Amino acid sequence: MATARYDLVVIGSGPGGYVAAIRASQLKMRVAVVERDLPGGVCLNWGCIPSKALLNSAETMELIRSAAQEHGIETREVRFDFKRVITRSREAADKLSKGVRFLLRKNKIDYVEAQAALAGPHTVALAPVAGKNAPPAEAVEAERILIAAGSTEKLFPGMTIGDGVMTSKEALLNDHLPGSIVIIGAGAIGAEFGYFYQAFGSKVTIVELEKQMLPGMDAEVAEELRKAFVKRGVTVLLGHGYQSLARKGDGWSVGLDASGTAMMVDAEAILVAVGRGPVSRELGLEKLGIEIERGGFIKTDDSFRSTCPSVYAIGDVARPPLLAHKASAEGVAAVEIMAGIREPGFDLLSIPACIYCEPEVAMVGLSEADAKARGIEVKIGRMPFRANGKAVAVNQTEGFVKIVASKQYGEVVGCQIVGHHATDLISEVVLGKTLETTTAELGRSVHPHPTLSEAIMEAALAADGEAINF
Amino acid sequence: MPKLSDTMEEGKILRWLKHPGDQVHHGEPIAEVETDKADMVMEAFDDGLLDEIVVNEGESAKVGAVIAVLRSSAGEVSRPPAERAAAASEPRALPEQQAQTNGGAAKPMENKPTKAEEPEAPPAESRGRVAPMRQLRRRRAFGAEAETDKTVIASSAQPPQALEAEAGSEDGSQDQGPRFHPAMSAVQSAAPTAIAAAPSRPPVSLAAEQHETLEPGDSKLRASPLARRAAEEAGIELGQVRGTGPEGRITKRDIDNFLREQQLFKFRRLIAPREGLPGTREELSKMRKTIAHRMAQSKREIPHFYVTIEVDMEEAVKLKNSLEVTELFEEDITYNDIIIKATTLALSRYTRMNASFEDDGVVIYPNINIGMAVAVEDGLIVPVIHQCEQKTLPEISRAAHRLVAKAAHGGFSGEDLSGATFTISNMGMLGVEHFAAVIVPPQAAILAVSAVKDKPIVRNGDVVVGKTMMLTVACDHRVIDGVVGARFLNEVKRFLENPASLLV
Numbered sequence: 001m002a003t004a005r006y007d008l009v010v011i012g013s014g015p016g017g018y019v020a021a022i023r024a025s026q027l028k029m030r031v032a033v034v035e036r037d038l039p040g041g042v043c044l045n046w047g048c049i050p051s052k053a054l055l056n057s058a059e060t061m062e063l064i065r066s067a068a069q070e071h072g073i074e075t076r077e078v079r080f081d082f083k084r085v086i087t088r089s090r091e092a093a094d095k096l097s098k099g100v101r102f103l104l105r106k107n108k109i110d111y112v113e114a115q116a117a118l119a120g121p122h123t124v125a126l127a128p129v130a131g132k133n134a135p136p137a138e139a140v141e142a143e144r145i146l147i148a149a150g151s152t153e154k155l156f157p158g159m160t161i162g163d164g165v166m167t168s169k170e171a172l173l174n175d176h177l178p179g180s181i182v183i184i185g186a187g188a189i190g191a192e193f194g195y196f197y198q199a200f201g202s203k204v205t206i207v208e209l210e211k212q213m214l215p216g217m218d219a220e221v222a223e224e225l226r227k228a229f230v231k232r233g234v235t236v237l238l239g240h241g242y243q244s245l246a247r248k249g250d251g252w253s254v255g256l257d258a259s260g261t262a263m264m265v266d267a268e269a270i271l272v273a274v275g276r277g278p279v280s281r282e283l284g285l286e287k288l289g290i291e292i293e294r295g296g297f298i299k300t301d302d303s304f305r306s307t308c309p310s311v312y313a314i315g316d317v318a319r320p321p322l323l324a325h326k327a328s329a330e331g332v333a334a335v336e337i338m339a340g341i342r343e344p345g346f347d348l349l350s351i352p353a354c355i356y357c358e359p360e361v362a363m364v365g366l367s368e369a370d371a372k373a374r375g376i377e378v379k380i381g382r383m384p385f386r387a388n389g390k391a392v393a394v395n396q397t398e399g400f401v402k403i404v405a406s407k408q409y410g411e412v413v414g415c416q417i418v419g420h421h422a423t424d425l426i427s428e429v430v431l432g433k434t435l436e437t438t439t440a441e442l443g444r445s446v447h448p449h450p451t452l453s454e455a456i457m458e459a460a461l462a463a464d465g466e467a468i469n470f
Numbered sequence: 471m472p473k474l475s476d477t478m479e480e481g482k483i484l485r486w487l488k489h490p491g492d493q494v495h496h497g498e499p500i501a502e503v504e505t506d507k508a509d510m511v512m513e514a515f516d517d518g519l520l521d522e523i524v525v526n527e528g529e530s531a532k533v534g535a536v537i538a539v540l541r542s543s544a545g546e547v548s549r550p551p552a553e554r555a556a557a558a559s560e561p562r563a564l565p566e567q568q569a570q571t572n573g574g575a576a577k578p579m580e581n582k583p584t585k586a587e588e589p590e591a592p593p594a595e596s597r598g599r600v601a602p603m604r605q606l607r608r609r610r611a612f613g614a615e616a617e618t619d620k621t622v623i624a625s626s627a628q629p630p631q632a633l634e635a636e637a638g639s640e641d642g643s644q645d646q647g648p649r650f651h652p653a654m655s656a657v658q659s660a661a662p663t664a665i666a667a668a669p670s671r672p673p674v675s676l677a678a679e680q681h682e683t684l685e686p687g688d689s690k691l692r693a694s695p696l697a698r699r700a701a702e703e704a705g706i707e708l709g710q711v712r713g714t715g716p717e718g719r720i721t722k723r724d725i726d727n728f729l730r731e732q733q734l735f736k737f738r739r740l741i742a743p744r745e746g747l748p749g750t751r752e753e754l755s756k757m758r759k760t761i762a763h764r765m766a767q768s769k770r771e772i773p774h775f776y777v778t779i780e781v782d783m784e785e786a787v788k789l790k791n792s793l794e795v796t797e798l799f800e801e802d803i804t805y806n807d808i809i810i811k812a813t814t815l816a817l818s819r820y821t822r823m824n825a826s827f828e829d830d831g832v833v834i835y836p837n838i839n840i841g842m843a844v845a846v847e848d849g850l851i852v853p854v855i856h857q858c859e860q861k862t863l864p865e866i867s868r869a870a871h872r873l874v875a876k877a878a879h880g881g882f883s884g885e886d887l888s889g890a891t892f893t894i895s896n897m898g899m900l901g902v903e904h905f906a907a908v909i910v911p912p913q914a915a916i917l918a919v920s921a922v923k924d925k926p927i928v929r930n931g932d933v934v935v936g937k938t939m940m941l942t943v944a945c946d947h948r949v950i951d952g953v954v955g956a957r958f959l960n961e962v963k964r965f966l967e968n969p970a971s972l973l974v
Contacts, residue, residue, distance in 0.1 A: 293795070299795075343714060348797065373798070374798065374799055375799075375864060375865070375868055408703075409696055409699040409700060409703070410699070411696045411699075411722070435694055435695075436694030436695060436696035436697060436721055436722055437694070437695055437696070438695045438696055438699065440695065441695050
């Protein structure tokens with residue numbers, strides 16, 4: 001393969017890279033994927049998949065705990081093996097990572113274990129990675145290069161990982177349940193781990209600099225989630241900025257600043273969940289004069305092309321939102337645009353975003369505030385799950401569905417759901433958005449009774465002032 | 471009787487400018503018509519001999535009714551399209567028109583906006599069982615003009631497809647139109663045409679009343695619910711719009727693009743203006759007469775002086791690009807929007823630039839209402855963004871987009887075209903290096919904006935490639951002295967070169 005010239009070399013085998021590679025192979029391109037870690041990237045190995053396994057354990061735990069009081073089912077003392085909880089999540093990750101390796105092989109894609117760097121507009125240099133097979137050549141040539149290098153955890157300057165200070169990656173491997181934990185950041189990762197540790201009995205404190213949980217997301221949704229967390233016993237400190245971290249006994253003492261007032265919170269462990277940043281260094285971008293934008297994202301055009309015409313970028317390394325399914329969709333789009341079978345352009349507003357704590361949070365498109373900021377006159381439809389028959393029957397009445405529609409046409413410009421199975425419910429609205437549905441169609445589509453999905457129909461009707469059950 | 475305003479239901483013939491036996495040419499004024507809005511000049515849609523006048527001077531006719539009959543140059547007896555449909559509702563229709571001699575019929579248009587178009591029959595050799603849509607989309611222009619006290623309004627309807635007519639016919643995706651029935655081929659290319667009848671029917675409907683075909687609003691036409699509603703509100707027939715969604719499905723973006731292209735088309739017309747025939751004399755249209763009158767008055771009465779400055783647009787370009795990247799706004803902010811904002815800020819400091827000379831006095835306006843000169847076929851209109859001093863950049867951008875959309879499909883209200891206190895003429899899209907504009911009376915100044923160009927500039931002692939733009943302001947010396955004009959222009963430059971201030 002040393003002399004071979006590929007049609008496409010993909011850097012990164014995460015949900016962006018491997019999906020793009022398979023689509024390219026389907027379109028008869030000769031493809032290689034370069035990966036420095038494990039097939040499947042952060043999503044499969046250090047993100048989406050193992051964390052969902054942990055959250056499933058947490059939900060099961062919560063169910064058993066509430067069984068006696070809600071269902072009259074008596075249990076003896078509930079005990080658990082936290083090591084088993086962690087191991088189970090690794091098994092899920094490993095199984096899927098092997099699955100990606102298999103899929104690449106099945107699609108005749110060359111998989112190269114190496115650290116990749118651009119050496120020219122059509123050349124990717126391959127450096128060996130410790131503990132992996134040596135790359136088959138020093139470099140590969142390609143007609144086009146697709147960077148799907150993903151993102152990594154952000155840290156505060158000067159902070160070092162270890163001794164109970166973790167990012168999500170360490171937390172996924174940590175099989176010692178901390179008695180108490182401070183989670184810095186109340187975004188998706190902070191909320192998910194907060195729920196997880198709380199369910200297994202840790203004393204959890206979530207600290208957030210912004211005045212709401214889930215910064216940037218709909219304020220009503222964030223407030224509903226905060227209430228649900230507080231109800232479960234989580235301490236949520238909003239408007240608290242991280243100041244310092246000091247060793248205290250076997251644990252840590254976190255210094256916080258609440259608009260001028262200093263305070264300290266002690267805990268056995270610290271989870272830093274202040275977001276993720278693109279992995280755009282070490283890729284040799286500067287060598288080709290490829291422009292980087294604020295935040296470290298690779299600048300791309302409508303066709304996912306960087307400022308070097310043969311180099312493309314998708315997923316977390318290219319632009320927010322940092323979501324696996326967005327990366328996959330962009331990967332497919334980029335390859336199809338390269339192949340000339342798709343028009344340039346990509347609708348970021350139809351990308352759903354989900355948080356898998358309980359209650360779940362799911363959203364697509366614009367929030368009410370975003371829509372107003374863009375000058376769109378909106379009408380809002382709300383339907384609380386406490387008015388939904390199925391939700392009451394299965395005792396999951398937290399949360400609501402909120403639909404944001406344009407006043408002008410009734411266009412569904414956004415939807416936010418907080419509640420049980422919210423992440424499964426949102427897809428109906430995503431489809432609706434893709435098809436440019438208005439509240440009229442959403443409200444008139446007959447939904448099966450009794451289901452949680454009826455709340456979406458009712459919220460659409462509510463936007464037009466025609467809700468039946470609320 | 472064409473629909474000359476969007477609320478027009480009937481029109482009264484004030485005067486026939488042509489008489490039976492006269493030769494008329496496409497685009498030539500043939501009658502003056504009184505509508506609910508104004509008296510307007512009606513132009514011919516086709517060449518031919520005026521055969522018969524059906525509606526006499528002083529009489530009224532409903533929109534869509536036959537008002538006269540044109541004989542084709544080949545000398546055939548006239549047959550207005552739409553005879554059968556017209557006959558049902560139109561007592562004036564000539565007896566022979568009711569005979570079923572001509573297959574291609576269009577029913578009188580009903581509820582159409584001011585734009586008026588007439589479908590053209592495909593050339594004989596291209597007729598097939600299914601006629602290529604692009605070809606069918608070719609229209610003739612119909613221009614109606616109305617003069618108000620403040621502004622020249624021209625309504626001209628020439629859909630963008632006309633330019634692409636030749637190029638587009640091989641585009642396979644356009645040709646899948648079961649809407650076109652074989653009966654379409656019965657339309658004779660030399661067929662006579664009723665003057666002004668059925669002006670804005672899209673071709674899709676031509677065969678509609680004769681055969682079972684899809685109406686534009688038919689649910690079987692692939693379009694998203696949102697696109698349907700948007701098209702309905704904009705008064706667009708979905709059949710005119712090219713769908714870019716899966717399997718040619720029409721999406722909201724296609725509607726937006728359609729409206730935008732209609733506007734762009736007008737700029738293209740400016741680049742390729744209607745050609746005059748050498749050795750002939752062309753009578754001025756009403757709009758051209760008004761332009762001639764007012765521009766001459768301006769140059770006769772207003773002592774113009776000009777100040778020019780070069781602006782480094784590097785930062786403004788970055789601002790525009792970074793606003794695009796963040797996709798914060800539904801419509802992209804344009805250079806024009808940025809220039810309007812910068813001009814507004816400068817005008818609020820140099821209020822004498824936002825003024826009028828009046829009876830040996832100077833009236834300083836309380837508000838800053840910016841007129842944007844917009845080219846249309848054979849002339850220009852000046853839609854106005856009112857109270858710019860109270861608007862943020864995105865608000866100005868939205869207002870400008872709204873006006874552009876209105877320019878594309880009519881629907882200007884009186885306010886949209888009047889009350890400007892300062893005008894900006896932007897020829898940037900035409901790539902000009904530099905030009906100066908004539909002040910629009912009674913305003914005291916006009917800003918001429920040229921193209922942003924890559925040019926060598928000196929920055930920190932080095933020659934680098936910069937993005938520069940020339941601005942020239944023309945001032946009324948009775949109101950403004952050179953110093954004020956120069957300071958004002960420097961102020962505009964300062965805002966454009968430090969564009970963060972435009973976002974405040």
